[in-house]
Amino acid sequence: MTSLTHDGQSAQSNSPLQEQGAAMDATSVSGKCLCGSIVFQYTGEPNWTLHCHCESCRRATSSPITTWISVPRSAFAFTKGAPRYFHSSPGVRRGFCKNCGSPLTYENERIEGEIHIYAVSLLDANYASPSCHVFVNEQLPWFEALDDLPRFATTGRDGASPIRIGPKKKKLD
Numbered sequence: 001m002t003s004l005t006h007d008g009q010s011a012q013s014n015s016p017l018q019e020q021g022a023a024m025d026a027t028s029v030s031g032k033c034l035c036g037s038i039v040f041q042y043t044g045e046p047n048w049t050l051h052c053h054c055e056s057c058r059r060a061t062s063s064p065i066t067t068w069i070s071v072p073r074s075a076f077a078f079t080k081g082a083p084r085y086f087h088s089s090p091g092v093r094r095g096f097c098k099n100c101g102s103p104l105t106y107e108n109e110r111i112e113g114e115i116h117i118y119a120v121s122l123l124d125a126n127y128a129s130p131s132c133h134v135f136v137n138e139q140l141p142w143f144e145a146l147d148d149l150p151r152f153a154t155t156g157r158d159g160a161s162p163i164r165i166g167p168k169k170k171k172l173d
């Protein structure tokens, strides 16, 4: 079981993906920016997929929640175009389309074996399968999701227990 975070503090071990010579085949998944000038592809199963409520993700996407997919860097490639990078903190770069502005990638030197991408940038976002919510201690009070996934106060790493399963219950008054 891998630890769950997107913020680069996990001791993440990559899934075994030794087939460097293998062509991107039927198991590959593609995504793109809004204007289509950047297209990417990854092969195999993600390390994890989760919803993050933290403020830096909110700032980076101007949205109340961000759904991340972590994939091994070796399994990921841009197949059309290339992003511009914003260095949001030391060792962290965020890739985006310089034409349309779509955020595309998150990379952190502390977890150089991984690249994090936005689930909703996939050509078919139905493919994404989030397993939990993280940083719900920063969740906006006017936003809630109805799924029954576990919610972690910060991350799910180091065996952290979820603070809740499913959405906040509406107070009856």
Ligand SMILES: [Zn+2]
Pocket: 033, 034, 035, 036, 037, 038, 097, 098, 099, 100, 101, 102
């Ligand atoms: Zn674009």
Ligand SMILES: [Zn+2]
Pocket: 006, 052, 053, 054, 055, 056, 057, 058, 066, 135
């Ligand atoms: Zn976040």
